[in-house]
Amino acid sequence: MKLDARVPAGPIEEKWDKHRFALKLINPANKRKYTVIVVGTGLAGASAAASLGELGYRVKNFCIQDSARRAHSIAAQGGINAAKNYTNDGDSVWRLFYDTVKGGDYRAREANVYRLAQLSNHIIDQCVAQGVPFAREYGGLLANRSFGGAQVSRTFYARGQTGQQLLLGAYSALMRQVHAGKVELETRREMLDLVVEGGRAVGIVARNLVTGALERHAADAVVLATGGYSRVYYLSTNAMNCAVSAAWACHKRGAGFANPCFTQIHPTCIPVHGDRQSKLTLMSESLRNDGRVWVPRKPGDPRPAKDIPAAERLYYLEERYPSFGNLVPRDVASRAAKKVCDEGLGVGKTKLAVYLDFADAIQRDGRDKIEEKYGNLFQMYEKINAEDPYQVPMRIFPAVHYTMGGLWVDYDLMSTVPGLFVLGEANFSDHGANRLGASALMQGLADGYFVIPYTLGGYLAQLPRARVDVEHGAFAEAEQGIRAKIDRVMKVKGKQTCDQIHKKLGLLLWNKCGMGRNAARLGEALQEIPRLREEFWHDVTVPGRADDLNQQLEKTLRVADFLEFAELLVRDALERVESCGGHFREESQTEDNEARRDDERFAHAAVWEHQGEGKPPLRHQEELTFEHVKPSQRSYK
Amino acid sequence: MSTTNFSLTLHVWRQRGPAERGHMEVFERADVSPDQSFLEMLDDLNEELVRAGKEPIAFEHDCREGICGCCGLMVNGRAHGGERGTTLCQVHMRSFSPGSHLYVEPWRARAFPILRDLVVDRAAFDRIQQAGGYISVNTGQAPEAGSIPVPKPRADQAMDAAACIGCGACVAACKNASAMLFVGARVSHFVLLPQGEVERARRALAMVEAADRAGFGNCTNEGECSAACPKQIEMPHMARMFREYLRAALTESTRVRKDGGA
Ligand SMILES: Cc1cc2nc3c(=O)[nH]c(=O)nc-3n(C[C@H](O)[C@H](O)[C@H](O)COP(=O)(O)OP(=O)(O)OC[C@H]3O[C@@H](n4cnc5c(N)ncnc54)[C@H](O)[C@@H]3O)c2cc1C
Numbered sequence: 001m002k003l004d005a006r007v008p009a010g011p012i013e014e015k016w017d018k019h020r021f022a023l024k025l026i027n028p029a030n031k032r033k034y035t036v037i038v039v040g041t042g043l044a045g046a047s048a049a050a051s052l053g054e055l056g057y058r059v060k061n062f063c064i065q066d067s068a069r070r071a072h073s074i075a076a077q078g079g080i081n082a083a084k085n086y087t088n089d090g091d092s093v094w095r096l097f098y099d100t101v102k103g104g105d106y107r108a109r110e111a112n113v114y115r116l117a118q119l120s121n122h123i124i125d126q127c128v129a130q131g132v133p134f135a136r137e138y139g140g141l142l143a144n145r146s147f148g149g150a151q152v153s154r155t156f157y158a159r160g161q162t163g164q165q166l167l168l169g170a171y172s173a174l175m176r177q178v179h180a181g182k183v184e185l186e187t188r189r190e191m192l193d194l195v196v197e198g199g200r201a202v203g204i205v206a207r208n209l210v211t212g213a214l215e216r217h218a219a220d221a222v223v224l225a226t227g228g229y230s231r232v233y234y235l236s237t238n239a240m241n242c243a244v245s246a247a248w249a250c251h252k253r254g255a256g257f258a259n260p261c262f263t264q265i266h267p268t269c270i271p272v273h274g275d276r277q278s279k280l281t282l283m284s285e286s287l288r289n290d291g292r293v294w295v296p297r298k299p300g301d302p303r304p305a306k307d308i309p310a311a312e313r314l315y316y317l318e319e320r321y322p323s324f325g326n327l328v329p330r331d332v333a334s335r336a337a338k339k340v341c342d343e344g345l346g347v348g349k350t351k352l353a354v355y356l357d358f359a360d361a362i363q364r365d366g367r368d369k370i371e372e373k374y375g376n377l378f379q380m381y382e383k384i385n386a387e388d389p390y391q392v393p394m395r396i397f398p399a400v401h402y403t404m405g406g407l408w409v410d411y412d413l414m415s416t417v418p419g420l421f422v423l424g425e426a427n428f429s430d431h432g433a434n435r436l437g438a439s440a441l442m443q444g445l446a447d448g449y450f451v452i453p454y455t456l457g458g459y460l461a462q463l464p465r466a467r468v469d470v471e472h473g474a475f476a477e478a479e480q481g482i483r484a485k486i487d488r489v490m491k492v493k494g495k496q497t498c499d500q501i502h503k504k505l506g507l508l509l510w511n512k513c514g515m516g517r518n519a520a521r522l523g524e525a526l527q528e529i530p531r532l533r534e535e536f537w538h539d540v541t542v543p544g545r546a547d548d549l550n551q552q553l554e555k556t557l558r559v560a561d562f563l564e565f566a567e568l569l570v571r572d573a574l575e576r577v578e579s580c581g582g583h584f585r586e587e588s589q590t591e592d593n594e595a596r597r598d599d600e601r602f603a604h605a606a607v608w609e610h611q612g613e614g615k616p617p618l619r620h621q622e623e624l625t626f627e628h629v630k631p632s633q634r635s636y637k
Numbered sequence: 638m639s640t641t642n643f644s645l646t647l648h649v650w651r652q653r654g655p656a657e658r659g660h661m662e663v664f665e666r667a668d669v670s671p672d673q674s675f676l677e678m679l680d681d682l683n684e685e686l687v688r689a690g691k692e693p694i695a696f697e698h699d700c701r702e703g704i705c706g707c708c709g710l711m712v713n714g715r716a717h718g719g720e721r722g723t724t725l726c727q728v729h730m731r732s733f734s735p736g737s738h739l740y741v742e743p744w745r746a747r748a749f750p751i752l753r754d755l756v757v758d759r760a761a762f763d764r765i766q767q768a769g770g771y772i773s774v775n776t777g778q779a780p781e782a783g784s785i786p787v788p789k790p791r792a793d794q795a796m797d798a799a800a801c802i803g804c805g806a807c808v809a810a811c812k813n814a815s816a817m818l819f820v821g822a823r824v825s826h827f828v829l830l831p832q833g834e835v836e837r838a839r840r841a842l843a844m845v846e847a848a849d850r851a852g853f854g855n856c857t858n859e860g861e862c863s864a865a866c867p868k869q870i871e872m873p874h875m876a877r878m879f880r881e882y883l884r885a886a887l888t889e890s891t892r893v894r895k896d897g898g899a
């Protein structure tokens with residue numbers, strides 16, 4: 001596997017402009033001769049499909065849900081970053097670039113991050129023009145708020161529904177292209193395999209989720225925007241249909257998988273309450289603007305929060321990190337919460353929670369102001385916990401939330417399979433080992449609106465004009481493979497549901513490959529995962545038929561892929577003997593037990609190459625060089 | 638409000654496909670936890686069915702936090718279970734009394750054919766959107782975001798309308814199966830913003846007509862839609878849409894007369 005990031009030469013500020021000029025163009029009249037498959041209708045997929053349709057390509061766009069508007073991006077609450085500097089507080093493209101590289105704990109590719117910061121401002125322009133109702137000040141201009149890991153206010157938001165509103169913007173642009181006949185939308189379709197022929201991506205095989213039919217789709221290029229894989233942990237903040245399956249299928253067809261162990265544990269989620277829970281709920285990080293995080297100083301203090309006087313409260317973030325306080329980045333906040341709970345200071349029934357307290361903010365700004373900013377989040381909290389957060393502090397705990405790892409891509413967002421491009425959370429590129437709040441939305445939209453429309457053209461322009469059609473043997477082979485897998489899973493007829501096994505996998509990963517990791521536990525996990533996979537293939541059961549609407553089959557196939565992928569995740573974690581981003585590698589810590597990154601040995605992206613069933617994957621490295629943001633031990637003190 | 642686990646009886650609509658006849662199936666449930674969400678309660682039942690080799694109840698869900706608009710069922714004749722401003726995935730079992738009988742049915746509307754059990758086809762909403770639910774701006778054409786101020790109250794109102802999650806509860810709650818609250822929310826969102834001004838006439842006409850074509854009923858102003866809406870989209874958005882439609886119909890017909898009259 002050859003890893004060539006193809007970062008253009010020249011000063012970082014000029015790379016993207018020069019590259020766009022260097023890319024070959026396709027004459028407008030010829031664009032309609034190219035078919036492009038876009039898998040996914042989240043921010044990355046919808047923005048890409050709409051923009052490519054506008055340019056004149058023939059686009060086929062796929063999603064699992066019944067409507068493109070329901071992609072998981074909809075759930076993003078907090079906001080989207082941009083370097084507009086509307087608040088005049090010292091922001092700039094350079095600062096956003098700097099914060100993102102530093103926030104990512106120096107494990108991202110500088111050139112990509114710089115481009116992301118450059119494009120951030122165009123995103124806001126585009127979204128406003130589409131009618132995205134961002135929050136505004138009384139003067140009618142756009143409002144901003146702060147997010148973790150930054151000392152400037154650069155986050156744009158739409159109440160607590162930023163993702164939903166941005167997605168509706170992209171979705172409406174997409175609907176316009178569907179109406180114009182430029183984009184063919186295939187909803188309730190699940191991509192199950194990538195078709196590769198002559199060394200390049202030429203199409204996909206998808207399952208029609210209503211009829212169960214396997215469908216072949218050919219194209220000149222495939223753009224994958226299928227989101228992240230947090231649900232490998234079973235409990236996460238991700239939506240129920242999120243899966244690794246599409247990315248995993250591509251990996252098995254030759255796409256390198258980068259840094260699978262880089263998962264983000266978000267500090268402010270509603271704590272786990274029982275073993276019959278299906279998912280976790282995020283409380284947006286924006287809450288840390290006004291909420292103060294604390295635990296009682298006395299372990300097991302039985303008093304209700306409001307009866308504990310200030311002197312007996314440990315505001316551990318404010319104490320340890322005076323300059324960032326409650327707004328330290330996610331990884332720092334999560335680790336700190338885990339630490340106080342490990343020390344027995346946790347609150348609530350399970351003692352696996354800390355307080356997020358709004359009493360001071362309500363007293364300072366009034367309840368109305370707080371309600372205006374966070375009303376829907378408070379309401380959501382109350383629904384789940386039957387407790388009023390205006391009266392008593394919220395209880396929060398870290399949970400798996402986002403995955404920085406993903407398919408490796410070069411500067412053009414192309415994977416190691418020519419013709420397969422990967423956008424949004426599904427790729428690995430911009431967030432290193434830790435993503436800052438409000439930058440996933442930014443990245444998804446930058447990729448879809450402003451990067452792929454150029455780089456895809458560059459690829460297509462040099463393509464030989466011989467389409468591989470769906471009758472080709474490569475399609476038949478892929479379809480056969482899928483059919484065999486479905487048959488196999490239907491025939492097991494065991495006694496367990498896929499959820500039972502998925503829960504075991506999740507617990508195993510959370511305990512052995514969660515926030516704190518060491519070689520011994522990771523080694524155990526590597527032994528246990530294949531056993532669990534074995535258990536699955538002997539004991540899972542799926543009722544009903546395969547050629548039919550069968551939600552249990554859909555879920556079970558996804559769990560089968562998680563069971564394979566989990567092993568790669570753990571393997572990657574084992575090899576990375578450094579504390580980095582959200583992950584504390586016990587073997588790599590400073591004298592005062594803070595995380596110690598190891599730039600000597602690990603300033604690289606680890607990229608895994610699939611070697612075939614039953615063979616250990618090969619680990620490659622993309623060395624990362626930092627010319628502009630010099631790696632230092634991050635300090636938020 | 639119960640704090641300990643309890644029992645209840647579920648009556649669930651089962652239907653194999655759009656063309657087949659459906660029926661209610663009864664399930665006795667014990668050990669329902671008050672902290673479970675309604676969907677987690679259905680998960681438990683489905684887990685048991687699957688383990689027994691039976692087909693689980695098909696229902697839609699994804700985010701489970703009230704924002705994606707996937708979930709939605711009638712519980713005892715009320716959309717999303719009838720809790721104000723709440724999607725079904727956010728309804729917790731503590732809101733039901735021990736021993737109660739819950740009748741669980743899909744959205745019922747001609748424009749939303751049933752695909753299986755509790756899953757309906759809501760593609761008609763997408764078609765309405767395609768007809769005109771957008772501002773025609775290509776990627777790259779946008780002016781600087783700060784160049785057009787929008788008075789905060791108007792921006793807030795636009796946001797209120799834009800909060801619609803497209804779940805279809807309004808249609809299910811309406812005795813005419815009208816989609817006018819949905820269309821009203823979309824039209825209002827755009828027309829309240831200066832960016833949406835240019836295409837307001839065309840948009841209102843196209844979306845209302847698309848709703849008619851999709852087979853949704855007429856609005857007779859009952860207000861059941863707004864009462865059932867989990868995002869509490871209010872009736873004035875619909876009134877605004879009707880004004881837009883009338884205004885557009887008028888100017889449009891004048892234009893046609895002028896154009897065609899020479
Ligand atoms: C609760 C929550 C809150 C968040 N808040 C923020 C925030 O405030 N700010 C921020 O910047 N980020 C936030 N994030 C992260 C951010 O929302 C996501 O990273 C981002 O939206 C991912 O977008 P995407 O387009 O890459 O993928 P997604 O939105 O996940 O879309 C994936 C798409 O791919 C489709 N798909 C997947 N697999 C297949 C398949 N096999 N076949 C066909 N289609 C498939 C799906 O149907 C879907 O359309 C949040 C995340 C969560 C979970």
Ligand code: FES
Pocket residue numbers: 697698699700701702703704705706707708709724725726727
């Ligand atoms: S599952 Fe998303 S709104 Fe209920």
